[in-house]
Amino acid sequence: MKQKKELIQESGKYLERLLWTIFSRFIRLRDSLLTTGKRNQCKCITCGRVYKSFKYDLQYEIWIEAWHCRDRKVLILKFNKKNVNGQCSLCNHNWWEVEAYKKALDCKYGTGTALELDTIAKEYTQCVGKSNWFKLYKQDLIDMIMGFDNDIQKMTDLWKQSKPIEFLDFF
Ligand SMILES: [Zn+2]
Numbered sequence: 001m002k003q004k005k006e007l008i009q010e011s012g013k014y015l016e017r018l019l020w021t022i023f024s025r026f027i028r029l030r031d032s033l034l035t036t037g038k039r040n041q042c043k044c045i046t047c048g049r050v051y052k053s054f055k056y057d058l059q060y061e062i063w064i065e066a067w068h069c070r071d072r073k074v075l076i077l078k079f080n081k082k083n084v085n086g087q088c089s090l091c092n093h094n095w096w097e098v099e100a101y102k103k104a105l106d107c108k109y110g111t112g113t114a115l116e117l118d119t120i121a122k123e124y125t126q127c128v129g130k131s132n133w134f135k136l137y138k139q140d141l142i143d144m145i146m147g148f149d150n151d152i153q154k155m156t157d158l159w160k161q162s163k164p165i166e167f168l169d170f171f
Contacts, residue, residue, distance in 0.1 A: 023148050031085055040054060041053060045104045076124065077117065077121060085108070
């Protein structure tokens with residue numbers, strides 16, 4: 001992992017890609033530990049089946065991906081911890097599963113969560129082009145990269161000590 005002063009030299013596009021890589025790892029690790037207690041197995045938020053959380057193992061045709069409930073073009077939702085959850089690749093490609101995903105979100109984070117995310121997406125769509133307050137600046141991207149990288153480390157430490165992650169600020 002690069003240091004803060006090295007990251008600031010990189011382009012915004014590079015930082016956004018790096019942030020996605022780290023964020024996706026964070027989501028899959030969080031939901032794996034939460035649903036199975038194992039680092040590499042996760043229960044799909046929508047169908048409830050358990051799959052490997054990383055696709056490198058090619059013998060598995062279905063795996064868990066970090067999946068968005070609302071459009072990832074909305075940048076503030078792309079890296080929103082409630083909007084992105086471990087979902088299997090099968091459910092991801094079935095657009096009709098969106099309603100089931102929304103129900104699962106309300107179940108995981110509390111009633112009204114799916115609606116809350118919908119509202120943010122709508123507000124963004126109305127404001128885009130008129131205001132840049134949703135824009136993520138390089139410094140924001142770097143802070144998020146460092147933050148999620150730190151959270152991955154914290155979760156890994158808890159896992160090594162066989163401690164649950166439920167009560168930490170990972171959601
Ligand atoms: Zn699924």
